[in-house]
Amino acid sequence: MAVPRYWREIPARYNLIGKKCTVCGRVYFPPRPICPVCRRKSAGKMVDYKLKGTGTVVSYTVIHSPPPHFEGEEPYVMALIKMDEGPHLIGEIVDCEEDEIKIGMRVKATFRRIMDDGEKGAIYYGYKFVKE
């Protein structure tokens, strides 16, 4: 990953800061510059909005064949999570056995190492989820 891209995304990755449309009140994560519902009316009216970090598992899958940078971490669980403020996001569920994870389970965000660019490269941190 390019370091500047990671750096730009730090507010979202560390603190789940998305955007809220002040016209209709919808919350978006990851942040969007324009509300897809209000469109031009939302221009300049999107404000930073920090999610509380709590949500519900909508669905999940177990990764046995990971992409580059995640080798050695398998098996791990990636879940589709509906955050309490409305947006859905994909996140890893950690510190939880596969058979403990259920659809509808409550989760909360935690701060973990996501990946690195090898032993000499930058380390990228961000949100993952644990059982609430």
Place this chain on the structure above:
Amino acid sequence: MVSIVGYGAYVPRYRIKVEEIAKIWGDKPESISGGLGIFEKSVPSIDEDTATIAVEAARRAIESSGIDASEIGAIYVGSESHPYAVKPTSTIVAEAVGATPYLTAADYEFACKAGTAGLQNCIGLVKANMIKYGMAIGADVAQAAPGDALEYTAAAGGAAYIVGKEGGIAEINYTTSFATDTPDFWRREGQPYPKHGERFTGEPAYYKHITNAAKMLMEKMGTRPEDYDYAVFHQPNGKFPVRVAKMLGFKKEQYEQGLLCPIIGNTYSGSMLVGLAATLDIAKPGDRIIAVSFGSGAGSDAFDITVMEGIEDYPRRNLREMISRKKYVDYGTYMKFKGELK
């Protein structure tokens, strides 16, 4: 007056038992547990390091204290296992707790006492009215060479303390330090594991520095061991803190609540601060605590603390209960989590 306005501790969920490590190296588990006073230690998950542990501890401290993180004027992270050699852990923490950008931040290193050195700096800055709140964190994912005696104790965990002048749950009455050049334990630049002087880490290092710092503190405060409800010492194993407590005249009921090493291992820069967190978890207003850290190399920082009324309303999280929620791993998984399998 400077007081602790918030604290938070974090210990990873995974554990490895002494028996499991002893099995690999042909040691007798009962002689390890008997000699070192340790039964199991915490293991960081594959995606945990000093920065993630520091963030978890810091977030707990801020949430419980109810302060606005943007009012934190200084963050110091003490560790001997910072994820980067050059690039501060403290800015990662500051960003993750929402304290950036108007603050000073730095990483400290002094073996196991870098966290308490940071705490002293925060006390100084608050006292000088240079900052409103300061946060000091001691956290480590301690390294040990496979097969070294340290492997039985080198653990992971950390604690964060926020100090300020307003509100507060425990007043810091005074702090003293004692430091000399004593090469009892070291890790050279670029080396993955530390080396240590075995028995030399005891008398001229741990015991000498802790007893001197504690005696200086009690002399200055005009106190005796029986004046304290609780005593917390650095815990490189389960034996040293018990012996140093006896040497100074403290009894089991004073140190047992803060003695976590037998069940989580040595969390290095976190060690004394994590023990203090477990002690604050049950302390009552008016209770007096003496807490003394030790860092090889060598030095000790001692703190005299009086618990305030504010502790009654403070949302305490019960660290011992968190520690009891654990999952055991085998030696192979431990090696994988520690990144030893390349």
